[in-house]
Amino acid sequence: MIKPSVYIKDLSKHVGEEVILKGWLYNKRSSGKIKFLIMRDGSGYVQCVVVKNNVDDNVFEIADKITQESSFEVKGKVREEKRAIGGYELDVIDLKLISLSQNYPITPKEHGIEFLMDNRHLWVRSKKQVAILKIRHRIVKAIRDFFDSRGFVLFDPPIITPNACEGTSTLFEIDYFDLGKAYLTQSGQLYAESGAMALGKVYSFGPTFRAEKSKTRRHLTEFWMVEPEMAFYDLxxxxxxxxxxxxxxxxxxxEERREELKELERDTSKLEKVVRPFPRITYDEAVEILRKNGVDFQWGNDFGGGDETIISEQFDKPVMVHRYPAEVKAFYMKRDPQNPKLALAVDVLAPEGYGEIIGGSQREDDLETLIQRIKEHNLPQEYFEWYLDLRRYGSVPHSGFGLGLERTVSWICGLEHLREAIPFPRMIYRNTP
RNA sequence: UCCGCGUUAGCUCAAUGGUAGAGCAUGCGGCUGUUAACCGCAGGGUUGCAGGUUCGAGUCCUGCACGCGGAGCCA
Structure with missing residues (x-):
């Protein structure tokens, strides 16, 4: 057995005991005959104190020579220590070097984004990145717990698809044997609709791809989306x-990632306010807000990034904007019976300028109307025959939405840029490492 | 695709058109409570690439490459 006797996060349960920890050297400070080694093991950080007079010469020699990010094993006694990070400290008895790291590129000073992105495989070891990735994981778990405990069934759509879901966005094209071109999915929604007709309430959760040449802090070419779809749900x-x-x-x-939010210096009072009910405004009301704020906005257009910021700044909670002009929305969205110019669509804009994190709608459930929409959007009907079948065989009113995972992570963590919200971001000018 | 900014040591950045420097990292030395520790010494450069102007270019001009930010589009 080579695994450590205990992980750093559990040290509080072992005060006064001798333990063996394994991990990497996060940083080292020294003051002559006493050395402070900060170990990280993925679960946390702990300061290991090596005092020359208390250890063998070879142990002190290792403490002297060990470099940043070297892997090592330490045996020591756990002690409460208010001065140290994490509140506990290890009085070192023995040290074993596992592998010496040489010239680790990410030093304890500032670095530029290009360098950090080139070294993303190492950058993920940094404190801030570890905190973000732990929060991302907790968000993913919260998403699954939420749906799993409310009668939803996970329904995985294909990644490789024969056609565009919405027909407008650019797709990544691949060669698919003798069948010609295929594409990486940009949404699992249409497939999720078939799942809703089978299972009532479903959700899909996986990567999606957009070959848009977007170059902003809010876009990735590969991102994760969760898409619930519910039969017998209206807008x-x-x-x-x-x-x-x-x-x-x-x-x-x-509740569960307070330490990590603190590490990121997130203003949690802003997040505390995210409780129901959220403000709900119509597209028309949103346009009014823009005009009051001096934007020369044309009714019928979709909102740009700057427009979304102005609208969301009026509220300290996510704001739900509903009933958009049908012209700017996808073909499958149902029209508002009160006003056929409007689609029964909703976008949820996150506060603090983070923009759209959810887009959803009630779906068109009438066969003839849907065929008409497909024609209006110049989409090839033969590709959508299976989708039309959902309206031929027991059509029901149904709705769903999609939540962008990285935008949600970015908002909750208070990040400047989406690229830190996923381990290996894919962007227009970067697909490495 | 368009607009703006940038590219100098391993990294982050300085340097009136006139001998390319500092901090971090690295190596050596010092310090028994350090918190991006500190102090001393040392090594480390084809100034993104290709041209041009000039007695002289990191600095000015042209082109290209790459990066960053924004627009459009979207989650």
């Missing part, structure tokens, strides 16, 4: 669910 039911969902995610992270 209001859909919004109720989205609201409860977001509250659950944010409050869960606040």
């Amino acid at each position: 209001d039911d859909n919004m109720d669910l989205a609201e409860e969902f977001l509250e659950y995610i944010v409050q869960t992270v606040l």
Whole structure:
């Protein structure tokens, strides 16, 4: 057995005991005959104190020579220590070097983004990145827990698809044997709809791909999306669910990842406010807000990034904007019976300028109307025959939405850029490491 | 695709058109409570690439490459 006797996060249960820890050297400070080694093991950080007069010469020699990010094993006695990070310290008895690291590129000073991105495989070891990745994991778990405990069934759509879901965005093209071109999915929604007709309430959760030449802090070419789809839900039911969902995610992270949020210096008072009910405004009301704020906005257009910021700044909670002009929305969205120019769509804008994190709608459930929409959007109907079947065989009103995982992580962590919200971001000018 | 900014030591950055420097990292030495520790010494450069102007270019001009930010588009 080579695994350590205990992990750093559990040291509080071992005060006064001798333990063996294994990990990497995060940083080292020294003051003559006493050396301070900060070990990280993935679960946390602990300061190991090596005093020359208390250890064998060869142990002190190792403490002297060990370099940043070298892997090592340490035997020592756990002691409470208010001065140290984490509140506990290890009085070192023995040290074993596992592998010496030489010239680790990421030093304890500042680095530029290009360098850090080139070294992303090492950058993920840094404190801030570790905190973000732990929060990302907790968000993913919260998402799954939320749906799993409410009668939803996980329904995995294909990644390789024969056509565009929405027909507009650019797709990544691949050669698919003798069948010609295929594409990487940009949404699992249409497939999720078939799942909803089979299982009632489903969600899909996986990577999606957009070959848009976007070059902003809000875009990745590969990102993760969770897409619930519910039979017998109208737009209001859909919004109720989205609201409860977001509250659950944010409050869960606040409860369970407080340490990590602190490490990121996140202003948690902003997150505390994310509780139901969220403001709900119509597209028309949003346009009014823009005009009051001096934006010369043309009715019928979609909101740009700057517009979204202005709208969301009016509120300290996520704001739900519903009933958009049908022209700017996808073909599958149902029109508002009260006003056929409007689609029963909803976007949820995160506060603090983080923009759209959810897009959803009630789906068109009438066969003839949907065929008409496909024609209007100049989409090849033959590719959508299977989708039309969902309206031929027991069509029901249904709704769903998609939540962008990285945008959610970015917002909750208070990040400047989406690229830190995923281990290995894929962007227009970067697909390495 | 368009607009703006940038590219100097391993990293982060300085340097009126006139001998390329500092901090971190690395190596050596010092310090028994350090918190991005500190102090001393040392090594480390084809100034992104290709041209041009000039007695002289890191600095000015042209082109290219790469990066960053933004627009459009979107989660």
